[in-house]
Amino acid sequence: MSFLARWCARHRLIVLGGWVGAVAVLVGLVLGMGSDFKTVADLPHSESTHAYEVLGASSGSSAETGRIVWHTTGVAVDAPEIRADVGAMLTRVASLPGVTAVTSPYTAGGSAQLSTSQDTAYATVTVTGDVDRVQQVARSIGTSQLRVETGGQAFAPKTKSGGLAEVVGILAALAVLLVAFRSAWAAVLPIITGVVGVVASLLFVMVGSHVVDLSSESITMGSLIGLGVGIDYALFIVDRHRKALMAGASVREAVEQAENTNGRAVIFAGLTVIAALLAMVVVGMGVLTGMGQAAAVTVLFTVLAAVTLLPALLSCLGLRVLSRRQRRQLAAGGAAPGAPEVRHRRSPARRWGAFVTRVPGPMAVLALVLLAALAVPALSMRVGQADAGSDPAGSASRQYFELMSPAFGEGIDATLLLVAETPDPGAAQALGTLVGNLSSVPDVAAVSPATAAGTGVQVVRVTPSSSAGAQATVGLVDHLRTSVIPAAEAGSQLRVSVGGETATNIDVAHALMSKLPLYLLLVAALGFLLLTVAFRSLLVPLVGAVSNLATIVVGLGVITAVFQWGWASRLLGVGDGAPISYIVPVMIVGVMSGLSMDYQVFLVSRIREEWTHSQDNARSIRTGVAETAKVIATAAVIMLCVFSSFGFSGQRIVACIGVGLALAVVVDAFVVRMVLVPAVLRLIGGRVWAYPRWAERVTPRLSVEGPPQAREAAQPARVLTTVGSVGAGEL
Numbered sequence: 001m002s003f004l005a006r007w008c009a010r011h012r013l014i015v016l017g018g019w020v021g022a023v024a025v026l027v028g029l030v031l032g033m034g035s036d037f038k039t040v041a042d043l044p045h046s047e048s049t050h051a052y053e054v055l056g057a058s059s060g061s062s063a064e065t066g067r068i069v070w071h072t073t074g075v076a077v078d079a080p081e082i083r084a085d086v087g088a089m090l091t092r093v094a095s096l097p098g099v100t101a102v103t104s105p106y107t108a109g110g111s112a113q114l115s116t117s118q119d120t121a122y123a124t125v126t127v128t129g130d131v132d133r134v135q136q137v138a139r140s141i142g143t144s145q146l147r148v149e150t151g152g153q154a155f156a157p158k159t160k161s162g163g164l165a166e167v168v169g170i171l172a173a174l175a176v177l178l179v180a181f182r183s184a185w186a187a188v189l190p191i192i193t194g195v196v197g198v199v200a201s202l203l204f205v206m207v208g209s210h211v212v213d214l215s216s217e218s219i220t221m222g223s224l225i226g227l228g229v230g231i232d233y234a235l236f237i238v239d240r241h242r243k244a245l246m247a248g249a250s251v252r253e254a255v256e257q258a259e260n261t262n263g264r265a266v267i268f269a270g271l272t273v274i275a276a277l278l279a280m281v282v283v284g285m286g287v288l289t290g291m292g293q294a295a296a297v298t299v300l301f302t303v304l305a306a307v308t309l310l311p312a313l314l315s316c317l318g319l320r321v322l323s324r325r326q327r328r329q330l331a332a333g334g335a336a337p338g339a340p341e342v343r344h345r346r347s348p349a350r351r352w353g354a355f356v357t358r359v360p361g362p363m364a365v366l367a368l369v370l371l372a373a374l375a376v377p378a379l380s381m382r383v384g385q386a387d388a389g390s391d392p393a394g395s396a397s398r399q400y401f402e403l404m405s406p407a408f409g410e411g412i413d414a415t416l417l418l419v420a421e422t423p424d425p426g427a428a429q430a431l432g433t434l435v436g437n438l439s440s441v442p443d444v445a446a447v448s449p450a451t452a453a454g455t456g457v458q459v460v461r462v463t464p465s466s467s468a469g470a471q472a473t474v475g476l477v478d479h480l481r482t483s484v485i486p487a488a489e490a491g492s493q494l495r496v497s498v499g500g501e502t503a504t505n506i507d508v509a510h511a512l513m514s515k516l517p518l519y520l521l522l523v524a525a526l527g528f529l530l531l532t533v534a535f536r537s538l539l540v541p542l543v544g545a546v547s548n549l550a551t552i553v554v555g556l557g558v559i560t561a562v563f564q565w566g567w568a569s570r571l572l573g574v575g576d577g578a579p580i581s582y583i584v585p586v587m588i589v590g591v592m593s594g595l596s597m598d599y600q601v602f603l604v605s606r607i608r609e610e611w612t613h614s615q616d617n618a619r620s621i622r623t624g625v626a627e628t629a630k631v632i633a634t635a636a637v638i639m640l641c642v643f644s645s646f647g648f649s650g651q652r653i654v655a656c657i658g659v660g661l662a663l664a665v666v667v668d669a670f671v672v673r674m675v676l677v678p679a680v681l682r683l684i685g686g687r688v689w690a691y692p693r694w695a696e697r698v699t700p701r702l703s704v705e706g707p708p709q710a711r712e713a714a715q716p717a718r719v720l721t722t723v724g725s726v727g728a729g730e731l
Contacts, residue, residue, distance in 0.1 A: 005259035005311050009252050012312035019196060019309050026203035035206040037216040044284050046507035047481065051419040051499025055453055066131065066154030067413075068093070068138045069122035069403045071147045077119040078106070082146065089141045090123055096137065098129025112446075118407035127154050151388060151400030152413055153501060166223055168648075170195065172641035173231050180634045181242070182323035189238050189313055189321065190638075194230030197305035198223055201298040208297070215287050218294035220654055225295045225591055228642045228661075229273060229598070230302030232635040233266045234310050236602060239631045241314055242321055246330065251318050255311045261609075262602070263307050269601045270303035272530055273594025276523045280590050283515050285508065288586055295591070353625030353678065357618045360679035367676040374667060375553040377560040383513050384579030385505040386652055387413065387469040392575040409445045411464035414473055416480070417500035418460040420450065427494040428458075434488035434496070435460055441484055443476045468502045469579050477506055509582040516585060523593040524549055533700055534601070535608055539688045543680050544604070547672050548596040555588045555664030563656050572659065574652040584656045591657075592664050595639070599673045603628050607681070608689070617686045621678050629674060636669030 008015050068090075072082055083106055094102040105113035105121040114121045127134060135150050142148045170191060177187035202222055205214065240262040244254035277299065280292035319327055356363050388401035389410060404412050422428045431450055438447045438460070448461040462480075466472040477498055485496045524545045531541035559580060562568045566577025607624030614620060639662065646658030681688050691699075 001259045001263050001307075002256050004307065005256040005263065006252065008308050008311040009255045009315035012315045015308055015312035016316075019200070019305070023196070023200050023203065026200060026207065029207045030203050033207060033210060036210045037214055037218070038209075044508065044511035046504075046511060047497050048499040048504040048507045051417060051497035051503075054419050054421060054457055054497060055459070055499075064128075064154035065124055065126050066134075066150060066152035067122045067124055067400075067404070068134075069120065069149050069151065069400060071403050071407075072119045072145055073147070074145050075119075076116065077121050078114065078116060085141050085146065086121075086123075089137060092137050093123075093125060093134055096133055099125060099127050099134065101126040112448075115407035120403060120407035122404065122408075125154065131155055147403070149396060149400040149403050151397055151404065155400075156397070166227060166645070169227060169642035169645035172645065173638040176634060176637050176641060177235070180630070181238075181321075182325070183321060185317050186238055186242065186321040186323075189310065189317075190231045190234035192313065193234035193305045193310045194227055194232075194302060196309060197230045197302035198226040198298060200305070201226060201301035204301070205294045205297055208294075212290065212293065213286060214290040214294055217287075217653075218291050220651075221291045221587065221657070222294045222298040224643065224646050224654070224658060224661075225273075226298035226302050228639045228665075229270070229299055229595065230305065231638050231642065232598070233270065233302055233306040235635055235638065236262045236266060236631060237306055237310055238314070238321065242326075245319065245322060246326060251315060255314050258314075259307065259311060261605075265601050265605050266306050267303060268530070268534060269594075269598040270299055272527060272597040272601070273299045273591070275526050275530070276590045276594040276597075279519065279522050279526065280586060282519055282522060283512055283586055285512060288512075288583060291583075291587065292590060299594075347626060349629035350622060350626035352629065352674070353622040356625070356675060356678045357621050357682045360682040363675050364679035364683065367671050367679065370671055371550050371554055371667070371676075375550070375557040377565065378553050378557040380564075381556055381560040381585070382471065382564060382579045383509040383582050383585065384471075384474065385468045385502065385509075386575075386578035386581065387467040389467050390469060390576045390578035392570075392573055392650075395575070398575065405467075409463065409465055410467040410470070411445055411473065414464050414466070414468035414502040415500055416462040416464065416477065416498055416503055418462060418480075418485075419453070419497045419499055420458045420460065421456060421493075421495040422458055423456050423493050426492045430488055430492040430494040431458060431460075431496070434485070434494075437484070437488070438462060441476070441479070443472050464502075468505070473502065474506055477503055505582075512582045512586060516589065519586065519589055520549065520552070523589065527593060527597050530597070531600070531604075532695075535604060535689075536691045536696065536699060537689050538691065538695075539684055540604055540681075543677060543684075543688075544597065544600040547677055548593055548600070550676075551596045551664055551668040551672055552589055552592050554667050555592050555660045556585055558663045559584060559588070559656050559660040562659055563652070569652075572647050572655050573650045574655050578652070580656065581653050583653055584660065587657050588660045588664070591661060592668075595661070595665060596668050596672070599632055599635075599669055600677070602632060603673050603677065611689060615686070617688070618682065621682055625674065625678055632669050632673060636665050639665040 070082075070086060071077070072079070075082060087104065087106065090102050090104050093099055101124075103110045103113070103124045105111065105123060110123070113123065125134060131150075131154050135155065138150055139148050174187055174191055177190060178184065181187050202219055205218060205222060208214070209218075237258050241254045241258035244257040245251070249257060274296045277292040277296040281289050283289070314321060319330070322330070387410075388397040389405065391398040391401070401410075401413075418434075420427075420431045420434075422431055435447060435450055438444055443465045444462055445465040446463040450458040450460045453459045464470075464473045464476050466476075480498055485498070489495060527548055528541040528545045531544050532538065535541070562572075563574070564577050564580055569575060569577055603624055606627045607620050610620035610623040611617070643658045643662035643665065647655045647662065649655055649658070
């Protein structure tokens with residue numbers, strides 16, 4: 001690290017030019033090649049995927065079906081003038097590019113799409129391309145008597161990346177940095193470094209989408225995670241650089257010391273985040289694997305920016321990264337005013353560290369009680385599909401739902417496909433008996449006649465009474481699969497699979513949640529091993545792994561209360577309470593496990609640094625808290641600003657991940673790292689650093705806090721201050 005720091009500081013123009021050139025090349029590639037994001041349909045094997053296989057249709061087909069619904073006021077929905085206007089509109093829709101089929105309720109085959117009692121009707125539209133023109137044509141006939149809305153899979157709102165959320169988050173982070181550093185240059189450096197790293201990484205991901213299957217949501221996830229960690233990583237290095245300057249080091253010496261200490265910690269923390277994100281592959285779903293890979297690339301670029309671009313910028317700015325008061329202190333009194341012992345002797349952080357180490361038992365209990373209270377909602381978390389009925393009031397999808405559900409039931413968009421294999425007449429007869437019995441099954445609103453879908457294959461459409469996101473619909477699918485269908489199949493060659501979008505979402509949610517414990521154990525084990533190598537201790541990694549799991553569960557509890565129970569979902573503009581999307585818990589586990597490890601590394605590395613110097617458990621904890629509390633708190637508030645800004649994106653999944661990460665980070669920093677971990681380490685005592693001899697022999701050497709000479713160089717004023725104080729006492 002020393003060589004890298006010296007080289008970047010000495011050749012700062014080359015480093016700056018290299019980053020500018022790299023970004024320019026990536027911009028050129030994106031402008032020339034564009035991006036090739038696609039829907040990744042690598043679904044886990046389940047009954048619904050088998051249904052698709054039997055039908056011979058890919059679940060990732062580009063053809064999608066939507067509905068155009070209309071409701072009349074003061075005139076019958078089947079009045080001649082309404083038929084004429086709607087018929088002309090549907091003819092225009094059918095002629096649009098990408099529209100492959102339109103089924104009108106005014107035809108013999110579409111009679112079930114007409115509800116004269118509610119003066120509501122709908123047409124089904126199958127489309128393979130852009131749907132904006134379809135929506136424009138459909139809504140063009142709307143009048144005071146005729147209300148037209150669109151909905152269904154084809155017209156579902158698309159996730160958008162970029163925009164106001166990131167800008168608001170960055171501005172809020174800048175304000176926090178200005179308050180913390182009292183220097184405009186020091187405040188803007190983490191922003192510049194983080195943004196450059198994120199921009200370069202997202203451009204790289206866009207180019208990489210031509211090689212690796214990635215969904216468009218990868219950009220949003222990458223920017224959400226990258227902005228937070230990128231700004232924080234640069235913050236840790238800038239903070240250590242400023243401390244070295246105040247301790248009397250030259251600019252280049254300070255750059256080297258910051259890289260040798262916090263720079264090492266940044267690399268280590270970044271590797272833990274990357275490992276956790278790449279471990280998403282065990283979940284076995286392509287869309288999440290792609291998101292994890294894209295986010296891991298973003299973290300890698302932000303780490304590279306922090307350890308190369310930032311040293312070059314620090315070398316260019318010199319003492320301007322200090323506040324005016326600090327520069328006056330250096331000019332007037334040299335290094336002594338900035339010495340750690342002088343700076344932290346009466347600081348709130350040092351007093352807090354002393355308080356926690358004085359009463360560690362009660363503080364640990366208090367922290368555990370608070371964590372448990374925040375985590376309790378996670379016990380009732382339900383993973384599933386949020387339907388249009390939970391979308392924000394006034395949104396197009398919600399208005400569509402409010403027109404459709406009174407006339408055709410809440411389950412109209414949750415249709416189940418019963419794909420039946422009927423190889424002989426006996427199987428066909430058994431299927432007929434099944435179809436006749438389905439209408440009496442609880443929560444079944446409608447059953448269509450069986451229709452041929454190929455040789456020996458028939459399809460039956462079952463409409464539930466409840467919406468796709470309702471627990472009753474999940475229960476219906478389970479009841480069909482475990483009771484109704486097996487009874488009909490008995491004694492025949494009939495084989496029926498329950499498929500369709502609703503069943504697929506249920507199967508995916510079940511498959512992912514069944515693997516979530518394995519993923520949790522994997523990321524905990526990775527964290528434990530990395531911390532063991534870093535700190536050569538068994539108890540420190542154990543405390544870190546357990547506390548990280550506690551933070552993850554808190555994040556899951558928060559999103560359950562906010563988005564499933566609906567405590568603040570309307571305030572965030574995402575509608576009413578609804579089940580949590582299966583993507584959310586996996587992303588929170590992956591990202592939060594890495595972020596929690598970040599703060600653990602920065603706190604414990606400073607505690608160990610002091611322990612190697614004093615061999616005093618209480619003093620090392622007090623000093624570690626005093627030295628890191630401000631920067632960890634600042635980093636957590638920055639994360640809060642960046643992540644929570646995504647909470648107001650208006651997109652349920654993005655808001656869910658952003659709010660969950662934001663509040664989990666705050667709890668992790670202020671409750672876990674500043675209360676629980678110091679209290680537990682104090683209760684364990686000096687034996688927390690014990691390490692078996694056999695493990696010592698096989699463990700690779702890795703120093704997170706830097707080599708001894710770097711640690712001593714980082715604190716030159718401590719020795720001078722101590723000697724000076726002793727001399728004064730003797731006189």
